[in-house]
Amino acid sequence: MSVLEVIAAGPLTSVQDIGRFGAQRYGLTPSGAMDRLSLTAANALVGHPLSAPAIEIGPIKAVFVARGGPLCAALTGALRFARIGDKPCPLYRTFMLRDGETLTLDAARKGMFSYLAIAGELKGEAMFGSFSVNARAGLGSPYPRPLQSGDRLTYGNVASLPDRTMPPPVFGEGAIRVVPGPQYDEFGKSTELFFNSPWQISPASDRMGYRLEGPSLTHAGNFNIVSDGTVDGSIQVAGGQPIVLMKDRGTTGGYPKIATIISADLGRFAQTRPRHTLRFAEIDVAAAQQEARAFHTLLQSLPERIRNA
Amino acid sequence: MLRSDPLASSTPLDECLGESSLANKALDAISPSRHRLSMNSQPSKPSKPRVLACGDTALAVEFGTNMEADSNRRVFALDRALKNMPVEGITETVPTYRSLLIHYDPLRLGFSELSDRLLALLDRPDTTERPSRHWRVPVAYGGAFGLDLDAVAKAHGMSPDELIRRHSAPRYEVAMIGFTPGFSYLRGLDSAIATPRRPQPRMSTPAGTISIGGVQAALQCLAGPSGWHLLGRTPVRTFDPRRDPVFLIEPGDTVTFTQIGPVEFERLERLAERGEAVAELTT
Numbered sequence: 001m002s003v004l005e006v007i008a009a010g011p012l013t014s015v016q017d018i019g020r021f022g023a024q025r026y027g028l029t030p031s032g033a034m035d036r037l038s039l040t041a042a043n044a045l046v047g048h049p050l051s052a053p054a055i056e057i058g059p060i061k062a063v064f065v066a067r068g069g070p071l072c073a074a075l076t077g078a079l080r081f082a083r084i085g086d087k088p089c090p091l092y093r094t095f096m097l098r099d100g101e102t103l104t105l106d107a108a109r110k111g112m113f114s115y116l117a118i119a120g121e122l123k124g125e126a127m128f129g130s131f132s133v134n135a136r137a138g139l140g141s142p143y144p145r146p147l148q149s150g151d152r153l154t155y156g157n158v159a160s161l162p163d164r165t166m167p168p169p170v171f172g173e174g175a176i177r178v179v180p181g182p183q184y185d186e187f188g189k190s191t192e193l194f195f196n197s198p199w200q201i202s203p204a205s206d207r208m209g210y211r212l213e214g215p216s217l218t219h220a221g222n223f224n225i226v227s228d229g230t231v232d233g234s235i236q237v238a239g240g241q242p243i244v245l246m247k248d249r250g251t252t253g254g255y256p257k258i259a260t261i262i263s264a265d266l267g268r269f270a271q272t273r274p275r276h277t278l279r280f281a282e283i284d285v286a287a288a289q290q291e292a293r294a295f296h297t298l299l300q301s302l303p304e305r306i307r308n309a
Numbered sequence: 310m311l312r313s314d315p316l317a318s319s320t321p322l323d324e325c326l327g328e329s330s331l332a333n334k335a336l337d338a339i340s341p342s343r344h345r346l347s348m349n350s351q352p353s354k355p356s357k358p359r360v361l362a363c364g365d366t367a368l369a370v371e372f373g374t375n376m377e378a379d380s381n382r383r384v385f386a387l388d389r390a391l392k393n394m395p396v397e398g399i400t401e402t403v404p405t406y407r408s409l410l411i412h413y414d415p416l417r418l419g420f421s422e423l424s425d426r427l428l429a430l431l432d433r434p435d436t437t438e439r440p441s442r443h444w445r446v447p448v449a450y451g452g453a454f455g456l457d458l459d460a461v462a463k464a465h466g467m468s469p470d471e472l473i474r475r476h477s478a479p480r481y482e483v484a485m486i487g488f489t490p491g492f493s494y495l496r497g498l499d500s501a502i503a504t505p506r507r508p509q510p511r512m513s514t515p516a517g518t519i520s521i522g523g524v525q526a527a528l529q530c531l532a533g534p535s536g537w538h539l540l541g542r543t544p545v546r547t548f549d550p551r552r553d554p555v556f557l558i559e560p561g562d563t564v565t566f567t568q569i570g571p572v573e574f575e576r577l578e579r580l581a582e583r584g585e586a587v588a589e590l591t592t
Binding site for chain 2: 021022023024025026027028127136137138139178179180181182225226227228229230231232233234250251252253257260261262263264285286288289291292293296
């Protein structure tokens with residue numbers, strides 16, 4: 001048994017796997033990793049099932065220390081400087097954190113979220129098949145809330161890993177692709193404005209939703225609809241400004257939704273930093289589902305990309 | 310800069326997203342103006358359902374755009390039909406007032422294939438049996454339990470007792486559960502006590518809050534923001550991750566409220582704390 005103790009963690013740092021499903025009809029949102037590709041890469045590197053929990057670390061500096069024994073781990077996702085003690089810690093490469101050594105992640109330089117996977121069995125209890133933290137619902141394990149200084153994550157069956165590396169999987173580039181709807185028709189001429197304008201992500205964004213700053217959109221019903229269901233990536237428009245619903249979204253909402261970010265692009269969007277400019281491009285459902293299949297193939301292929309360093 | 314609050318993701322929607330009206334709106338299924346529209350308009354003929362893409366992993370079958378009971382019942386009929394005859398690739402369904410959201414796996418099921426199957430299913434008569442699960446939910450009204458009871462009664466020119474009588478008389482239908490775990494939107498409020506939502510939402514309302522907003526009533530489980538009027542509190546926990554069943558109430562169930570006093574509230578709350586339902590289920 002070894003322990004990873006949290007010395008410092010900014011906000012937006014929590015245990016996440018692929019999320020919990022099956023209870024959205026009761027108002028329980030799935031939660032799960034904001035960037036599935038980077039979670040999968042971290043799990044692949046340490047030999048875990050690809051859907052296993054890891055520590056999702058937000059863009060602010062974070063510090064951890066190993067207690068009671070060594071830990072083998074891998075760090076993926078956001079581009080940032082990381083150190084083991086005072087030595088550089090590589091990204092997308094397995095490393096060992098010896099008993100008492102600290103792992104320091106500086107603030108992210110590119111991207112928002114890092115994923116730290118520790119080889120071994122995280123002690124805790126899955127709820128609806130998931131360790132993912134959903135603080136509002138009081139769910140998540142071993143802590144039903146974001147990580148704080150002093151938290152201790154215990155790992156059993158701690159494995160020693162060979163020095164292995166993976167070329168970081170490359171995110172697509174260019175516009176974030178969306179499928180119009182479900183209330184696209186109610187936005188009239190604003191749909192052109194939506195697709196032709198640059199958008200910036202507001203700093204007032206989190207795991208529930210990313211606010212977008214840009215031109216003001218108009219809606220035939222003055223932004224009111226009878227509540228209906230939401231999905232990850234729903235772009236709802238409230239008072240003219242779009243909000244992209246993310247992993248901790250409410251399961252229903254009373255704002256119209258102009259479009260939905262395709263599942264293959266949602267992780268790339270989640271990694272986009274505040275003040276960064278982006279655009280949206282329209283894609284039809286059939287093409288989006290082809291992208292979903294290609295994305296699934298990419299996720300499944302990550303273990304094959306691993307090489308001995 | 311990002312928020313430095315370490316509990317950012319545990320704070321309510323409005324605070325996280327920095328706009329208080331958001332939570333109000335998220336809790337309010339419909340605008341005050343539409344309340345009136347839907348209250349005054351005659352029920353229209355059933356419209357043809359629309360299938361709307363919600364990205365590449367979900368679609369909505371929409372039966373209407375308002376809060377008419379007919380749309381809601383058609384939502385539940387389709388939900389039951391899919392439960393009786395599962396379609397391979399559908400991962401979960403979310404019934405709402407006027408549409409059924411269907412999550413599915415695009416690796417196993419394409420949008421057009423699923424749409425065709427749903428439209429074929431909708432062409433068949435509804436032969437599913439409506440379950441009749443009814444809950445009697447105890448509520449302590451007024452005072453510290455329901456901060457807005459007196460003001461709402463006054464606004465309608467009635468006594469608090471008359472408001473309680475009118476609120477606890479109807480047999481409500483659970484039109485949908487959403488927003489937060491166990492938050493039950495109830496259809497069937499006495500129109501004489503329909504009340505436009507508060508201009509300023511409260512940042513926090515207690516667990517078990519019983520409230521009304523517009524033409525709707527609600528039974529909320531977790532503490533959270535609300536722009537609705539607080540009439541009382543129930544010790545019933547519609548969501549309790551430590552209890553079996555975790556979720557008490559199903560979308561489509563019916564609910565009536567029974568008035569209890571503060572002493573009974575305390576007693577039932579202690580039982581609920583130990584995992585008892587404290588709501589009475591009849592079928």
